[in-house]
Amino acid sequence: ETGVTQTPRHLVMGMTNKKSLKCEQHLGHNAMYWYKQSAKKPLELMFVYSLEERVENNSVPSRFSPECPNSSHLFLHLHTLQPEDSALYLCASSQGGANTGELFFGEGSRLTVL
Amino acid sequence: DQQVKQNSPSLSVQEGRISILNCDYTNSMFDYFLWYKKYPAEGPTFLISISSIKDKNEDGRFTVFLNKSAKHLSLHIVPSQPGDSAVYFCAATLPSGNTPLVFGKGTRLSVIA
Numbered sequence: 696e697t698g699v700t701q702t703p704r705h706l707v708m709g710m711t712n713k714k715s716l717k718c719e720q721h722l723g724h725n726a727m728y729w730y731k732q733s734a735k736k737p738l739e740l741m742f743v744y745s746l747e748e749r750v751e752n753n754s755v756p757s758r759f760s761p762e763c764p765n766s767s768h769l770f771l772h773l774h775t776l777q778p779e780d781s782a783l784y785l786c787a788s789s790q791g792g793a794n795t796g797e798l799f800f801g802e803g804s805r806l807t808v809l
Numbered sequence: 810d811q812q813v814k815q816n817s818p819s820l821s822v823q824e825g826r827i828s829i830l831n832c833d834y835t836n837s838m839f840d841y842f843l844w845y846k847k848y849p850a851e852g853p854t855f856l857i858s859i860s861s862i863k864d865k866n867e868d869g870r871f872t873v874f875l876n877k878s879a880k881h882l883s884l885h886i887v888p889s890q891p892g893d894s895a896v897y898f899c900a901a902t903l904p905s906g907n908t909p910l911v912f913g914k915g916t917r918l919s920v921i922a
Binding site for chain 2: 699701704728735736737738740743751785786787797798799800801802803
């Protein structure tokens with residue numbers, strides 16, 4: 696596999712469920728990101744990890760919990776979400792440290808919260 | 810307040826003609842600008858970029874123009890092809906090298922055969 700891979704591609708969950716989104720990058724990059732794309736809104740940066748350390752948390756509610764066990768993997772743990780959290784969640788990676796270099800995006804995980 | 814604005818949510822262009830996608834920004838400190846292209850069910854992919862020391866960057870059919878005084882950039886695609894139909898995102902970043910990209914809302918381009 697190459698590039699940035701996200702699973703699952705589609706997820707439907709109830710407000711009381713706990714689920715996780717997974718991202719894996721095969722590019723040897725050292726920074727990884729979670730973005731949220733809602734309809735008619737700009738891409739919103741959620742979290743940034745550089746060398747497995749979180750360097751940015753953009754006022755994201757605690758019901759979203761990121762985890763970066765190593766430089767190739769990034770998770771977004773979801774717990775007691777709200778219907779307005781339904782969106783496309785995009786993972787990205789870059790070389791050269793956080794917020795430098797070109798971003799390479801995964802295909803996204805489409806989340807629907809019922 | 811949005812720092813990067815793409816005021817046209819959609820644009821339709823005939824195949825073979827020029828597509829012009831516009832982007833305005835409010836922060837005069839932005840010094841590096843990028844365009845990303847997104848097909849349905851795929852993540853955005855990098856298309857072309859421009860540094861604030863330039864006013865034009867060209868890559869094949871794609872040219873980005875930067876007007877710093879107007880805080881405006883545009884992406885020109887010529888000739889437009891049906892495969893160019895996608896959502897195009899404009900993004901900008903600050904010179905510190907450690908700040909995230911700021912994205913616009915995107916413009917959906919439809920190239921009609």
